[in-house]
Amino acid sequence: MANPLYQPDAAEEPVLSLPAISMLKAAPLGRFSFRGRKAAQDAAAKALGFDLPQQPLTAAESSGKAALWLGPDEWLLLAPEDDTEALQAAMTQAIGDAPHALVDISHRQEALIVTGDKAEWLLNSGIPIDLDVSAFPVGMVTRTLFHKAPVMLWRIGDDSFVVEAWGSFMDYVAGLLAEPATELQAA
Amino acid sequence: MLLIECPYCGVERPELEFRCGGEAHIARPEDPSGKTDEEWAEFLYMRTNTKGVYAERWRHIHGCGRFFNAVRDTVSDKFLKIYKAGEPMPDLASLAKEAGK
Numbered sequence: 001m002a003n004p005l006y007q008p009d010a011a012e013e014p015v016l017s018l019p020a021i022s023m024l025k026a027a028p029l030g031r032f033s034f035r036g037r038k039a040a041q042d043a044a045a046k047a048l049g050f051d052l053p054q055q056p057l058t059a060a061e062s063s064g065k066a067a068l069w070l071g072p073d074e075w076l077l078l079a080p081e082d083d084t085e086a087l088q089a090a091m092t093q094a095i096g097d098a099p100h101a102l103v104d105i106s107h108r109q110e111a112l113i114v115t116g117d118k119a120e121w122l123l124n125s126g127i128p129i130d131l132d133v134s135a136f137p138v139g140m141v142t143r144t145l146f147h148k149a150p151v152m153l154w155r156i157g158d159d160s161f162v163v164e165a166w167g168s169f170m171d172y173v174a175g176l177l178a179e180p181a182t183e184l185q186a187a
Numbered sequence: 188m189l190l191i192e193c194p195y196c197g198v199e200r201p202e203l204e205f206r207c208g209g210e211a212h213i214a215r216p217e218d219p220s221g222k223t224d225e226e227w228a229e230f231l232y233m234r235t236n237t238k239g240v241y242a243e244r245w246r247h248i249h250g251c252g253r254f255f256n257a258v259r260d261t262v263s264d265k266f267l268k269i270y271k272a273g274e275p276m277p278d279l280a281s282l283a284k285e286a287g288k
């Protein structure tokens with residue numbers, strides 16, 4: 001299963017391409033870190049066209065955009081790369097004077113799309129949380145650690161995940177994620 | 188691995204995602220410049236450092252990023268109560284009693 005926001009980057013070689021698992025670099029997209037209280041949240045919802053999810057660790061998606069709960073007053077907003085500037089302008093205008101922080105972090109982090117029967121197993125080689133679908137259902141999103149690197153993990157399908165890491169950590173994350181897969185090739 | 192519940196995320200997560208922030212409920216003096224050096228040093232450095240039931244600040248640093256408070260038995264490492272920042276300190280004596288101490 002794919003997510004319309006996360007498309008494989010056609011310019012990049014697959015990090016992994018095995019029967020049980022594929023790992024692809026995602027194409028660039030627009031990302032905003034948004035923080036604010038109720039007044040700013042309501043205004044942001046107007047600009048986005050949908051409410052920010054209030055339930056911890058969940059995401060809301062509509063008309064090609066997404067808002068991912070990262071903390072009680074903090075969300076990651078996603079939009080297609082071409083809509084980044086328009087979204088920022090609409091948000092800034094809608095929120096006006098209400099105290100908030102809206103920061104374009106499109107180029108701060110990069111994403112990997114990890115898909116396949118062994119995706120859970122592969123991610124658990126470095127992520128210390130229960131990824132069984134009963135504990136970490138489709139749609140759940142969280143920040144956590146992958147070995148020593150902070151990452152954001154979003155389950156976009158039964159056997160499909162997005163892993164976001166800061167640009168300077170991406171080689172570490174992708175490299176260490178590809179390593180346990182050699183066990184599958186050997187078997 | 189030690190599991191800690193985050194009161195904001197509402198889930199248990201491994202200790203790796205958290206950092207301990209030392210003793211909880213230490214109020215910053217409202218008038219710092221009116222304090223003597225000894226009083227300021229007391230505020231900055233002196234802690235109860237209880238062996239047993241202790242109220243601490245914790246931060247879900249690799250999760251939602253928020254600070255919260257927790258009562259922990261420093262001998263058994265068992266968490267007895269977890270509560271949000273801003274909520275009053277629970278009665279430590281009765282928590283200790285419940286825990287059989």
Ligand SMILES: [Zn+2]
Pocket residue numbers: 193194195196197247250251252253
């Ligand atoms: Zn949390």
